Amino acid sequence: MDIKTLILALALGNLSLCAALFFFEYERSKRFGLSTWALAKQCQAAAWLLLYLRGSIPEVLSVPVANGLLFAGVALDAAALWGAVGRPVWRRFLLPALLVAQAAFVGAWLFDAPAPVRVAAGALIVAGFFLAGALALARRWRHNSLLQRFLAASMLALGLALALRGLLAAGLAPGAGPDGGFAAGLGAGLGETLLQWLGFGVLYMMMLVNAFGYLLLSRQRLQDQLDLLEVQDALTEVPNRRGFYQALAPWMALARRPGMPTALIILNLDHFKRVNDNYGHPVGDAVLKSMVEVCKKQLRDSDLMGRLGGAEFAVQLPRTSLADALMVAERIRNAVAAVPVKTERAVINLTASLGVTTIRAEDSTVSLFKRADEALQQAKRDGRNRVAEARAASPLEA
Numbered sequence: 001m002d003i004k005t006l007i008l009a010l011a012l013g014n015l016s017l018c019a020a021l022f023f024f025e026y027e028r029s030k031r032f033g034l035s036t037w038a039l040a041k042q043c044q045a046a047a048w049l050l051l052y053l054r055g056s057i058p059e060v061l062s063v064p065v066a067n068g069l070l071f072a073g074v075a076l077d078a079a080a081l082w083g084a085v086g087r088p089v090w091r092r093f094l095l096p097a098l099l100v101a102q103a104a105f106v107g108a109w110l111f112d113a114p115a116p117v118r119v120a121a122g123a124l125i126v127a128g129f130f131l132a133g134a135l136a137l138a139r140r141w142r143h144n145s146l147l148q149r150f151l152a153a154s155m156l157a158l159g160l161a162l163a164l165r166g167l168l169a170a171g172l173a174p175g176a177g178p179d180g181g182f183a184a185g186l187g188a189g190l191g192e193t194l195l196q197w198l199g200f201g202v203l204y205m206m207m208l209v210n211a212f213g214y215l216l217l218s219r220q221r222l223q224d225q226l227d228l229l230e231v232q233d234a235l236t237e238v239p240n241r242r243g244f245y246q247a248l249a250p251w252m253a254l255a256r257r258p259g260m261p262t263a264l265i266i267l268n269l270d271h272f273k274r275v276n277d278n279y280g281h282p283v284g285d286a287v288l289k290s291m292v293e294v295c296k297k298q299l300r301d302s303d304l305m306g307r308l309g310g311a312e313f314a315v316q317l318p319r320t321s322l323a324d325a326l327m328v329a330e331r332i333r334n335a336v337a338a339v340p341v342k343t344e345r346a347v348i349n350l351t352a353s354l355g356v357t358t359i360r361a362e363d364s365t366v367s368l369f370k371r372a373d374e375a376l377q378q379a380k381r382d383g384r385n386r387v388a389e390a391r392a393a394s395p396l397e398a
């Protein structure tokens, strides 16, 4: 395979990615900066096509325009990766760097710099942006998945290989003889054809690693979000029923051993339906979120609040006696009643009813929640905006 065929493969590879992304985005909302990434692939596909047509089209298209598009493409790749890790640095760093790189390359072309110098500049610029993208993936190394670490490491290796190719190309520039240093000597020793193979081979690998890596990473992120949704309530961002049960399980097991019990509070907002009916669901949602914040402020770090569904929440209080849990429940009730929720449409006063119990040795999750719920219903029957204690254990249960 000659270099021209390799360039065509790069053009076609990027074009097929563009096509795949077009159909992907056609049906889905934008995710993980996929649009930035799609734009990057379009720039790169156009760049490689122009480079492939070199000799049959004006030089202005096949050199400054083609390389400019290639630089923009890899810079956008880096931007997409920084966006995917939650740090959109496009405007602050990558855009100014791209403008400087474009100006330097066009300057080198206008002033007729020797071909090896231009090749070296091009390789170093592309390597620089590629490494910038790799750094995004390498951030918070110890917390990253194996996939992300593998991608970061291979991108760093490829970026460094391309930078080396650039330095070796510089070694071939006129005037850089064997006395011109290690790069000059090595560059001259390897020869331009081998260096071209190294450069394009690395660029080809870069395309593959970037494409597969980005798509796999997007998939992994999506999976992580789905996994989180299984145990977390999307609206209030506290554990949902399943997540709350999971967190409660170790305390249920500990209840069979002597020591301080774990308490459970179930809270239900009073007449919450009216908020939805009077102000609409979005206001109801805002009220729920705000209520969670109000309640959390009354809790210790070791306590955990979860949403059981609708306007019903639960709080687990590890190593807390019934008397203390009743005090906490009273504090929560007071806070909910005292802090009106300010929304765009209205200031809403709410109250809550609460049922309190502690985990007993003989409890299953069902019996525990049933008892707490009975206390809650008692609080509702007694007129709402109050705390009720669950019935004591019968001698048989005890």
Ligand SMILES: Nc1nc2c(ncn2[C@@H]2O[C@H](COP(=O)(O)OP(=O)(O)OP(=O)(O)O)[C@@H](O)[C@H]2O)c(=O)[nH]1
Pocket: 235, 268, 269, 270, 271, 272, 273, 274, 276, 280, 281, 282, 283, 284, 285, 288, 309, 310, 311, 380, 384
């Ligand atoms: N805005 C909003 N409303 C919800 C959501 N989930 C459930 N609801 C509503 O919350 C209300 C729950 O009402 P209930 O707890 O059954 O009754 P209530 O009106 O609070 O009356 P009491 O509990 O008897 O004091 C229903 O109208 C549900 O439609 C949600 O995610 N957002």
